[in-house]
Amino acid sequence: MTGYRLPERPGEVIDRGTALTFTWNGRPCTGLAGDTIVSALMAGGVRVFSRSFKYHRPRGVLTASFHDPNCTVQVDDEPNVRGAHRLLAGGMSVCSQNTWPSLRFDVKAANRFAGRFLTAGFYYKTFIHPQPLWPAYERVLSRFASGGVASPHAGHGYYDKRYAHVDVLVAGGGPAGMAAALAAAEAGADVLLVEEEQHLGGHLRWGGAADLAALADLRPRVLAHPRIEVLPDSVVAGRYDDNWIAVLQRRGLPAAGPVERLLKVRAAVLVVAAGLIERPLVFEGNDLPGVMLGTAARRLINLYAVRVGSRAVVVSANPEGDAAAADLRAAGIDVAAVVDARAGRTVRRAVGGRGPEGGVRAVELGDGTRIEADLLVVSTGWTAPTSLLSMAGERAVWDAAAARFAPGDGLPDGVLAAGGIVGDGSTAELIDHGHRVGAEAAARSAGAAPSPVEPLRRPPHPALFRTSHGIVDFCEDVSSKDIVAAVAEGYDGAELAKRFTTATMGPTQGKLELVNTIAVLAEAAGRDFAELGTTTWRPPYAPVSLGALGGRGFEPTRVSPMHGWHQAHGMVPLVAGQWIRPDHYGDPEQEARGVRERVGIIDVTPLGKLELRGPDVPKLLDTVYINSWGSLAVGSVRYGVMCAEDGVVFDDGVTGRLGEERYLMTTTSSGAAAVWEWLENWLQTVHPEWRVHVVPVTTGYASINVAGPASRRLLERLVEGVDLSNEAFGYMRVRTGRVAGVDDCLMWRIGFTGELSFELHVPASYGLHVWEALFEHGADLGVAPFGVEAQRILRLEKGHLIVGQDTDGLTRAVSAGLGGLVRLAKPDFAGRPELARSRADEAPHLVALQPIEQDVVPPEASQIVTGGRRIAGRVTSSRMSPTLGRAVCLAQVEPGLSAPGTVVTIVLPDGGTAEATVMPQLAHVDPEGARLRV
């Protein structure tokens, strides 16, 4: 298994003393620490790693980097792992993807021979007609979809988030990026340096002696600098407004900690030092195993000491190709020919061998010469990955002489480009450019006016894109013929041809194939390269796992001081917004009966509570409530309804006057935040002259409702200094006093349940004490806890609406049966112009319904219909009433159905119907309110 490992290379990153065992498609294999999955497999003689997307052609290494389109593998439960990037770990089970039944004998390779039916846009045409067959087509097509297998049993994993605020973020840790980070840090800036590969260094790592010397100088200084944080194996995924930058960190995380971490970075200046990506050449057979880029060969030889072939042909248009040829020779590989593209020589065809894994067997040059070889190394051009610059609003420009895109001049002040992405140069020139850009970035982050940095020159480069027809997009299996066909069909623009052929839409997102796509398009359409421009680069720059985007939740939950008691007493929880509260303790109907017959207590802490202080509180109340508030006396409470400016009911509650200039407003549990903002809106933007101070005290008090005929007897045992008799403390009154030894408790006599009841607001830290005291002193009275469900039953029996359940986003006060509360005599209040004009006969009405069949409970949201089909309303609340022993409902109905005694038809879920009678009033139980006022 080590037959393809070379003797020691000066820049190698493998640890020859540490062997790791793993499996490849079930077969035991060995690699070395420091290997990537692919380098270990190649050192073991494996040459084919995947089958192509459409035609299922065998594929080997192309770029030997993260973005290698042919080296995506499954590792254990994890699909779509970048095999040429991921470090090997002992015990890995690695499998090929997109192959069936196996990599060697792939049934779908028959697609190769059906290729003429799989041309550009074939799925737009072939599978459209007849339309009813689409589900059948879809089942077949889904078996051909590429990608790995996501195990339904795999755990979610621990994904983390982090925020960072830095002066300078450098994307790319090659020579220019490292130099920029050092220069910025030396100027006093805090720097985050993000490198996509496993190690800093960029192309210096697989370079010659001079490059390794430069790396040995720069890298330790970067790593040691206290102002530079380095994130290797991480990627800048996107740049958004005001340099809000998403970084995916895949390594350097605490052991047993998160799998990946998403950084949300706000950087004063972003330096893009992404370098250059080597561009494939389009020719027949350019995707055969054994055809690879110069950088791929150099990485495999110099970093991992892999013998990539035995007899090579090198096509070179630049120094990278020349260096690759030199590296091959140094590795003892027979270089049969170096084809110098600068002299006009080129390659026309790679000839594949027979057999399921047939790689390169021979190379046919432009002049017809045929050379036997098992390796074809191609270095014919570069692509500047300008994605991050484009996300900053910049449009790359085509430099025809240099045959590459380069940054334009549309960058915002907070974004700079450094190094190879800008231009070419020696290592020293790249480092110098990075240094100048880094210094400028530090200056800008400190507030200095922008000063342009002299760009690097771009020497001429042969414009080589295509010599015959071959693969353009390796991810999507799009050939140059497909693009020519797209142009023939009229899709002759970059964006149109992209969508029709899917070229540039695969995982590499144009990094390898964009320029060739445009070149073939320009050639076929007879249009100018520069005029065609590029397709749009969008985030993310590189694929980001869904787990990292999902991250971990930071949604807070809130519980009352009595939460532990509820848990110890069989609470069935209800999640209500942020709150977790008891829905019931086992039998909500029994809880409701207990309230009607004896006494129950409920934890209503989530009730929104706002303390209002100041001389102008009455003005505020008159403005936000539709009813009248001017005359509220100290010691009294009043029910109020709030409408928005469009007259729609948005909250209700009671507000009490505790003192001359002190009030407590309660809101619905879910509306507390919105009401607070609404009050602040009026006070800050419409009436800043009013003297009112609003303090939210929702969690400052624990709130307990004591309800039932025995509630007064129970409280009399605990309350000191307040006369609880009906004469002294009547309905809709508020008192302050001592409860169970706790001072400053508020007591309101109100009754959402329809029973005699007292609502206690106790300083929160004493909430559990008072709650337990009520049980201690009320055992003989039959006191029992009740939850939200019992409260809903009780309030429905009483006909009290819930805003948002019995009303909706169109319900104005008159529709909710609240028209009588509207006080138009007030000159101004929220929603007044709408309410002044709304008429009772133009909107649905809230009514009480009783199904004629007493035990039929139509589910909430059941439709009410007339004439068999037409929807004329809906049931908004429904329950079986334990008090009446029959079903009771609230419903919104058309005005014509709202008269008492009208029989309406409700559609049930099983398709049947139920008849129900409209009641004379909303309350089903005790419409006179006698039980409240005892």
Place this chain on the structure above:
Amino acid sequence: MILIPCPHCGPRNSSEFRHAGEVKPRPDVGTVTPQEWRDYLYTRRNPAGWTTETWYHASGCRRFFTLTRHTVTNAIRSGEAGR
């Protein structure tokens, strides 16, 4: 995510704020016509350019303030307290 210059807290992520829409003075309720009121409720200029709008620093100082923002570039001119 754009930065909003809160006049009380300084620049903060826009996720801390609620965008309360274009500044639109509330008509005099005593004299407003139905058309003017509907206009106030529902009609917005929505320009592709400079607009003056109200923001509420919900996860910060809880103050309302106005600023002038270019809806195409997200450039922001100023922040001032109160409407």
